[in-house]
Amino acid sequence: MKFNFLNKIPIAIPLFLAGQSLAQTTILIPDTLAGDVINLTLQNGTREFYPGVATKTIGYNGNFLGPTIILNQGQQVTLNLHNQLSDTTTTHWHGLHVAPANDGSPHNPVMDGETWSPSFTVMDKAATYWYHPHLHGKTLNQVVKGAAGLIIVRDPEETAMNLPRTYGVDDIPLVFQWKTFDSAKQIVEMDEVDNEVLVNGTINGTLHLPAQVVRLRLLNGSSHRFFDFGFADNLTFKQIASDAGLLDAPVSMTRLILGSGERAEILVDLSELQGSNLKFQQFGTQLPQGYPGGPMMMGGMTGPKDNTDFDLLTIQVGAPTSNAVTAIPATLTTNTAWPQAGASSRSFGLSAQPMMSMTNFFINGLKFDMETVNFNTQVGKTEIWTITNQTMMAHPFHIHGMHFYVLSVNGATPPANLRGRKDVVVVPPMNGSVKLILRYEAFSDPHIPYMYHCHILSHEDTGMMGQFIVNSASSGTIENAAQEHLRVSPTLLAPGLEKVEISADNGWEPIQIEVYDQDGCLLLTERNATRIAVDRLASGMNSIQIFTARGTAVFKVVKTN
Ligand code: C2O
Ligand code: CU
Ligand code: CU
Numbered sequence: 001m002k003f004n005f006l007n008k009i010p011i012a013i014p015l016f017l018a019g020q021s022l023a024q025t026t027i028l029i030p031d032t033l034a035g036d037v038i039n040l041t042l043q044n045g046t047r048e049f050y051p052g053v054a055t056k057t058i059g060y061n062g063n064f065l066g067p068t069i070i071l072n073q074g075q076q077v078t079l080n081l082h083n084q085l086s087d088t089t090t091t092h093w094h095g096l097h098v099a100p101a102n103d104g105s106p107h108n109p110v111m112d113g114e115t116w117s118p119s120f121t122v123m124d125k126a127a128t129y130w131y132h133p134h135l136h137g138k139t140l141n142q143v144v145k146g147a148a149g150l151i152i153v154r155d156p157e158e159t160a161m162n163l164p165r166t167y168g169v170d171d172i173p174l175v176f177q178w179k180t181f182d183s184a185k186q187i188v189e190m191d192e193v194d195n196e197v198l199v200n201g202t203i204n205g206t207l208h209l210p211a212q213v214v215r216l217r218l219l220n221g222s223s224h225r226f227f228d229f230g231f232a233d234n235l236t237f238k239q240i241a242s243d244a245g246l247l248d249a250p251v252s253m254t255r256l257i258l259g260s261g262e263r264a265e266i267l268v269d270l271s272e273l274q275g276s277n278l279k280f281q282q283f284g285t286q287l288p289q290g291y292p293g294g295p296m297m298m299g300g301m302t303g304p305k306d307n308t309d310f311d312l313l314t315i316q317v318g319a320p321t322s323n324a325v326t327a328i329p330a331t332l333t334t335n336t337a338w339p340q341a342g343a344s345s346r347s348f349g350l351s352a353q354p355m356m357s358m359t360n361f362f363i364n365g366l367k368f369d370m371e372t373v374n375f376n377t378q379v380g381k382t383e384i385w386t387i388t389n390q391t392m393m394a395h396p397f398h399i400h401g402m403h404f405y406v407l408s409v410n411g412a413t414p415p416a417n418l419r420g421r422k423d424v425v426v427v428p429p430m431n432g433s434v435k436l437i438l439r440y441e442a443f444s445d446p447h448i449p450y451m452y453h454c455h456i457l458s459h460e461d462t463g464m465m466g467q468f469i470v471n472s473a474s475s476g477t478i479e480n481a482a483q484e485h486l487r488v489s490p491t492l493l494a495p496g497l498e499k500v501e502i503s504a505d506n507g508w509e510p511i512q513i514e515v516y517d518q519d520g521c522l523l524l525t526e527r528n529a530t531r532i533a534v535d536r537l538a539s540g541m542n543s544i545q546i547f548t549a550r551g552t553a554v555f556k557v558v559k560t561n
Pocket of ligand 1: 092094132134261398400451453455
């Protein structure tokens with residue numbers, strides 16, 4: 001990723017600045033990466049957010065943030081994540097429906113200097129997803145310094161519509177991040193007193209857009225605070241997509257609240273605005289009580305920009321492009337939630353200790369523990385989750401590995417813009433509640449859990465997280481069946497042995513093989529292989545997971561030296 005370091009317009013060209021604000025920094029548009037193989041290097045760097053000051057940062061393939069990854073539904077992709085952080089990390093594909101072993105959760109650590117290469121088929125619908133580190137206890141530390149990027153998934157349904165999709169021209173990725181800079185202008189992890197907002201790494205910058213319908217892909221990539229987005233003159237915009245897919249129809253709005261981790265795609269009609277400067281703003285004064293960034297919360301720490309309205313960026317509207325989109329479609333897609341009949345229920349209580357605490361949070365009375373699986377479920381099952389919030393502040397609740405539909409918020413039908421596919425939902429404070437429905441589709445793994453957590457990163461890091469195992473269908477019978485149709489030999493590996501052979505009955509051929517050491521660290525992934533090189537295994541116990549079209553089997557092999 002090459003960011004264009006246009007830090008400030010030099011005062012040597014004052015005529016150009018006439019009538020404009022002096023803080024003219026063009027908002028940078030991250031480069032894109034596409035194709036079957038995506039190479040990402042997570043690295044340390046510095047970035048000049050403030051003139052003349054080098055701020056220490058982390059980025060993917062660069063100093064801050066990362067390239068936008070463009071994927072097509074149905075494609076196979078291998079992501080090579082090379083870790084050059086001098087620290088352990090993980091990278092999570094937030095919102096993508098992938099197997100737990102490919103998810104980049106705290107259970108897929110990548111050691112310093114190593115490369116992790118998950119490979120999977122893109123199953124998701126066209127929408128805006130993102131990626132970021134997820135090492136337990138270190139997520140805030142790594143994300144807040146800049147390690148995050150967007151993923152744009154395209155699919156045939158969305159591609160058939162006349163929507164703006166020329167990246168960086170009429171289809172604009174915007175990563176909004178509250179940050180805390182200390183007096184030396186270094187980013188600190190203390191996310192409760194955020195004092196600045198970056199848009200694609202730029203403070204109060206300018207975006208040049210054509211006078212036509214444009215699409216803005218908004219990510220609240222903050223560690224803590226919420227946004228209540230809107231335009232200065234209450235210009236109406238239309239939300240077309242939520243976290244994980246298109247809405248049924250564009251929803252007209254003048255304000256849009258996003259909690260940490262949430263995304264939205266909006267269309268704005270700039271056709272009549274050529275030559276004008278449009279302010280896109282934070283309306284913190286309009287956030288509900290208890291939403292971080294809004295009106296002061298009892299017992300909460302207040303950041304200098306909380307409960308204020310301010311400019312996030314200026315849009316300078318220029319000439320339209322030749323192939324401009326000029327109309328907004330009336331309908332988009334049909335979202336159909338799974339039937340509630342026959343679904344089982346689960347409840348999650350968000351609580352604080354002591355009750356008024358603004359920093360110490362629990363889910364169902366528990367703190368996250370890497371070794372504790374909070375519940376087991378089964379692939380194919382539909383569940384209704386009720387999340388109640390007994391704390392004084394709102395928490396954005398996120399689930400890995402699947403999308404969900406929101407059935408109700410505080411007992412009422414959700415507003416139209418929350419009725420599409422989502423993977424983060426804001427649970428309102430002070431006995432607020434959200435009911436959602438989800439289905440465990442496609443992936444099961446007897447060993448590696450999926451996570452659910454508050455997406456306020458300091459909350460997540462301090463244990464406001466849980467995990468669950470999705471077992472294969474009909475309580476393990478398919479798994480046992482797979483076990484009977486596959487053979488791994490030998491299982492006791494004497495010194496000097498080169499290969500472990502895998503044989504399968506017809507129809508049970510391995511599609512993917514994953515090997516884990518006894519700490520659950522993924523050692524290798526092979527596709528369509530029938531043997532494993534012994535020198536790639538750990539000494540001691542190794543667990544070989546074999547995924548077939550009809551089920552998953554696990555074999556233990558022991559390597560002796
Ligand atoms: Cu974006 Cu588990 O996180
Ligand atoms: Cu996620
Ligand atoms: Cu929280």
